Amino acid sequence: MAKKKPQKAKQAKAKTAAKKSARKVLKFTAPKKANGNGKSNNLPKPSSKPYGQDGKALTGVRILDFTHVQSGPTCTQLLAWFGADVIKVERPGVGDITRGQLRDVPGADSLYFTMLNHNKRSITIDSKHPQGMRVLNALIKTCDVLVENFAPGALDRMGLTWDYIHKLNPRMIVASVKGFGPGPYEDCKVYENVAQCAGGSASTTGFREGPPLVTGAQIGDSGTGLHLALGIVSALYQRIRSGRGQKVLCAMQDGVLNLARVKLRDQQRIAKGPLTEYSQYGEGVPFGKAVPRAGNDSGGGQPGWILKCKGWESDPDAYTYFITQAPAWGAICDVIGKPEWKTDPDYATPKARLPKLKAIFATIEQWTMTKTKFEVMDICNAVDIPVGPILSMKEIAEDESLRKTGTVVEVDHPTRGKYLSVGNPIKLSDSISEVKRSPLLGEHTDEILTDVLGFKANEVAEIKNSGALSAPKKEEKAA
Numbered sequence: 001m002a003k004k005k006p007q008k009a010k011q012a013k014a015k016t017a018a019k020k021s022a023r024k025v026l027k028f029t030a031p032k033k034a035n036g037n038g039k040s041n042n043l044p045k046p047s048s049k050p051y052g053q054d055g056k057a058l059t060g061v062r063i064l065d066f067t068h069v070q071s072g073p074t075c076t077q078l079l080a081w082f083g084a085d086v087i088k089v090e091r092p093g094v095g096d097i098t099r100g101q102l103r104d105v106p107g108a109d110s111l112y113f114t115m116l117n118h119n120k121r122s123i124t125i126d127s128k129h130p131q132g133m134r135v136l137n138a139l140i141k142t143c144d145v146l147v148e149n150f151a152p153g154a155l156d157r158m159g160l161t162w163d164y165i166h167k168l169n170p171r172m173i174v175a176s177v178k179g180f181g182p183g184p185y186e187d188c189k190v191y192e193n194v195a196q197c198a199g200g201s202a203s204t205t206g207f208r209e210g211p212p213l214v215t216g217a218q219i220g221d222s223g224t225g226l227h228l229a230l231g232i233v234s235a236l237y238q239r240i241r242s243g244r245g246q247k248v249l250c251a252m253q254d255g256v257l258n259l260a261r262v263k264l265r266d267q268q269r270i271a272k273g274p275l276t277e278y279s280q281y282g283e284g285v286p287f288g289k290a291v292p293r294a295g296n297d298s299g300g301g302q303p304g305w306i307l308k309c310k311g312w313e314s315d316p317d318a319y320t321y322f323i324t325q326a327p328a329w330g331a332i333c334d335v336i337g338k339p340e341w342k343t344d345p346d347y348a349t350p351k352a353r354l355p356k357l358k359a360i361f362a363t364i365e366q367w368t369m370t371k372t373k374f375e376v377m378d379i380c381n382a383v384d385i386p387v388g389p390i391l392s393m394k395e396i397a398e399d400e401s402l403r404k405t406g407t408v409v410e411v412d413h414p415t416r417g418k419y420l421s422v423g424n425p426i427k428l429s430d431s432i433s434e435v436k437r438s439p440l441l442g443e444h445t446d447e448i449l450t451d452v453l454g455f456k457a458n459e460v461a462e463i464k465n466s467g468a469l470s471a472p473k474k475e476e477k478a479a
């Protein structure tokens, strides 16, 4: 007994030590709760203000927006909709090249520009002028994130290397869109369609008999901008714990491939046998070594196709997407007037239908051609058959429900008047997006110099007189 006592004490001691070290480990690994401004490790009490009236998700975040064209501006516009103060830096006299591209109103900023730059402020700075660099240095010190999508190396050539930026502001997040990630193509300039081709989208889009196709959706530019925005918000969140900034890189090729990942899934399946859900299988056409273009086949395991509707002869968008989802097969047979297919062993199971999909869709089309695409939608949805009308941009622009949700918004602009835009597609219940018009070139230069950067009147005059914020005079240009 006497001997056991020290043994027990030893065990108890060991237990306490283990508990202590477990607590230590827990303390080390458990994520600290943060209140969003990095100042406290505890979440604040839940706000008592009504939803939507307690600031915005990114209130307090300031973005140095060095983006142009589409990919970068898509990202910073989203951040601005979530409440970030986005300061767009543009080249004096020129600005974002899209201001003047595809102009529909003479002398006014194009829709290309206005639809990608809502809720931002604009300052003109010649980044290659010493006084321009003075302003940029001040911006770097006060901003949380620098976002850019220049050609590879352009930011470094301005002198804004990671080391330089990080020395000025160790908390700065530097976010970039590039065409390609590190590798053989990293130095290439890239536009939308190049990314669609390099990311695997074009080779898998279109009809088998035809050439590769690019899509209307800008998955290379806007898609990568979306990815970048998520990277930035994640880096901001990590900064709450780490206190330091980091680089965020989204390559357009990677962004497109991420959106085309189901095709890389199929690339691996093809080595093991034909892709039975592709209509090519039912048509008896052998598969090659790479994923083929699949026309309008559905991307998942449910066969689908685009079918003509009433009026297709004159209306190029009188079509519906029709999915023969297995659980809806009975309803489909009833709707199209083929109830016998429900029990016919040649049609009753998905496996039996696979080789005949083309003929089955032709039969369904005989029915859809007797109805408008909206009638097909009403009839089929009532019995849970998944279908969708092919909506034209005109129909989308006039759609009342999209206006109500703020997905399609009308914006007023001082030089171009009213225009339609796409609002924030991501709806937060406590951070309501209002769409504010895009800035005129350099519209906020003065207020940024004084209110944001705190330059005194004599300093503002010195900077302005140096020519760093204005377009070079004609004689200088000519010289």
Ligand code: CAO
Pocket (backbone or CB within 6 Å): 068, 069, 070, 071, 072, 089, 090, 091, 092, 125, 126, 127, 128, 149, 150, 151, 152, 153, 154, 155, 157, 158, 177, 178, 179, 188, 189, 190, 191, 192, 221
């Ligand atoms: N002050 C002074 N110079 C400025 C400036 C400013 N405020 N803003 C830009 N510049 C300069 C840059 O420093 C660069 O100069 P250098 O080449 O001498 O260093 C120059 O303007 C041109 O920049 P760029 O090469 O980025 O622009 P580009 O029109 O030649 O190329 C694009 C455009 C999109 C192909 C290229 O920027 C790119 O590949 N970006 C990355 C991928 C991307 O985002 N593509 C999608 C674009 S949306 O379709």
